[in-house]
Amino acid sequence: MARKIPQLNTGSMADISxxxxxxxxxxxxxxTDMGITRRLPPPLDPSVKPPEIKQxxxxxxxxxxxxxxxxxxRPSDLSLLKTQTKEFxxxxxxxxxxxxxxxxxxxxxxxxxxxxxxxxxLKNDRGTSYEMxxxxxxxxxxxxxxxxxxxxxxxxxxxxxxxxxEDYIEAVKNAIPxxxxxxxxxxxxxx
Amino acid sequence: xxxxxxxxxxELPGINTGSMSDIIFMFLFFFMVITTIRETTLFIRVxxxxxxxxxxxxxxxxxxxxxxxxxxxxxxxxxxRIQLNDQYxxxxxxxxxxxxxxxxxxxxxxxxxxxxxxxxxETRMGIVSDVKQELRKIGAFKINYSAAKGKAVxx
Numbered sequence: 001m002a003r004k005i006p007q008l009n010t011g012s013m014a015d016i017s018x019x020x021x022x023x024x025x026x027x028x029x030x031x032t033d034m035g036i037t038r039r040l041p042p043p044l045d046p047s048v049k050p051p052e053i054k055q056x057x058x059x060x061x062x063x064x065x066x067x068x069x070x071x072x073x074r075p076s077d078l079s080l081l082k083t084q085t086k087e088f089x090x091x092x093x094x095x096x097x098x099x100x101x102x103x104x105x106x107x108x109x110x111x112x113x114x115x116x117x118x119x120x121x122l123k124n125d126r127g128t129s130y131e132m133x134x135x136x137x138x139x140x141x142x143x144x145x146x147x148x149x150x151x152x153x154x155x156x157x158x159x160x161x162x163x164x165x166e167d168y169i170e171a172v173k174n175a176i177p178x179x180x181x182x183x184x185x186x187x188x189x190x191x
Numbered sequence: 192x193x194x195x196x197x198x199x200x201x202e203l204p205g206i207n208t209g210s211m212s213d214i215i216f217m218f219l220f221f222f223m224v225i226t227t228i229r230e231t232t233l234f235i236r237v238x239x240x241x242x243x244x245x246x247x248x249x250x251x252x253x254x255x256x257x258x259x260x261x262x263x264x265x266x267x268x269x270x271x272r273i274q275l276n277d278q279y280x281x282x283x284x285x286x287x288x289x290x291x292x293x294x295x296x297x298x299x300x301x302x303x304x305x306x307x308x309x310x311x312x313e314t315r316m317g318i319v320s321d322v323k324q325e326l327r328k329i330g331a332f333k334i335n336y337s338a339a340k341g342k343a344v345x346x
Contacts, residue, residue, distance in 0.1 A: 010209060010212065011208065013207060013211075013212035014211040014212040014215055016212075017212050017215035017216050017219060018215055020219050021218055021219045021222065022221040023227070024219060024222050024223055025222060028222070028223075028226035028227060029226060029227065033247070033251070033254070033307065033337065034243060034245040034246065034247055034248065034337070034338060034339065034340055035239075035242075035245055035246070035248065035307060035308075035334070035335040035336050035337040035338045036245060036246070036335065036336045036338055037246055037305075037334070037335045038334055038335070038336065039332050039333060039334075040323060040327050040331075040332045040333075040334055041327065041332075042327065042330070042332065043327045043328055051295055075343060114196075124316050124320075125316065126287075126315060126316055126317030126320060127312060127316070127317065128315065128316040129312070129314070129315065130310050130311070130312055130313070130314040130315070130316060130319055131312035131313070132238040133242040133316055133319070134242055134312070134336055134338055135240070135242065137336065138242040138243060138244050139311065141244040142243065142244050145244055156242060164199055185274070
């Protein structure tokens with residue numbers, strides 16, 4: 001008669017795995033690393049003069065230490081910023097105060113009516129809160145993203161985020177670049 | 192009709208717990224896959240602002256973190272401080288930190304290194320600007336303002 005091997009007691013296995021589970025739950029975090037990606041400009045060379053840009057091609061956004069906005073020298077609000085940015089970047093009525101437009105020919109997209117060299121200039125005070133700054137960046141990004149979406153919708157029938165062809169993505173990025181220039185910080189309101 | 196007489200005792204059979212450990216292990220693996228182990232203990236309070244146009248950070252291994260916020264401990268004051276790895280730092284330490292982060296990566300990956308700035312929403316922009324200037328000097332141009340996805344609060 002073959003000897004019977006006693007069965008392994010697995011009753012405490014669940015306890016052990018529970019212990020491991022709690023350990024991992026405590027030491028780890030569900031990390032959602034998300035954010036607004038930006039590219040910083042290289043440091044300025046003091047001997048090289050910055051290129052002159054016409055006033056009409058610059059969209060100035062100032063944030064003061066009380067988190068108030070001044071857009072194109074007029075007080076503004078966060079809720080209006082996106083519309084103003086889009087208006088600036090498209091210049092629908094060919095207004096002389098808005099940037100110079102030209103017809104650019106971009107591969108895959110054909111001829112487009114785009115601003116020549118429009119720049120969004122963002123300047124903040126040292127006292128501005130970071131939350132406000134991120135929200136302004138967010139609104140500016142939203143304006144650009146919406147323009148890209150519209151262009152992509154018109155040309156390819158899908159939103160920019162759903163484009164899969166690398167060439168198309170590059171083409172749309174070229175047509176509507178992120179041109180946010182951040183001025184050297186200034187200490188306006190003290191502190 | 193004694194044929195259908197119940198046999199055995201009336202006691203309820205014990206619930207079979209043999210597969211319980213399998214289920215728990217499944218949970219364990221699930222959590223191990225979706226989470227990451229916390230690398231740094233924060234001494235400062237970081238509640239990132241909310242934004243709608245956030246993008247996911249690709250390639251976790253190519254990201255270095257800079258934390259800015261007010262210290263958790265009251266005795267350290269309420270002024271915003273910078274934390275790099277596991278210690279408080281000043282603006283002057285940023286360049287050295289980035290150099291070390293670069294040396295820890297492969298040569299080919301160095302230019303892909305992104306700096307993620309996890310900054311408390313109540314921080315003033317002064318210190319953030321200083322950090323950005325340092326990053327520009329050392330040539331770490333790719334930055335990411337860490338933000339949570341959600342509806343931005345209108346003030």
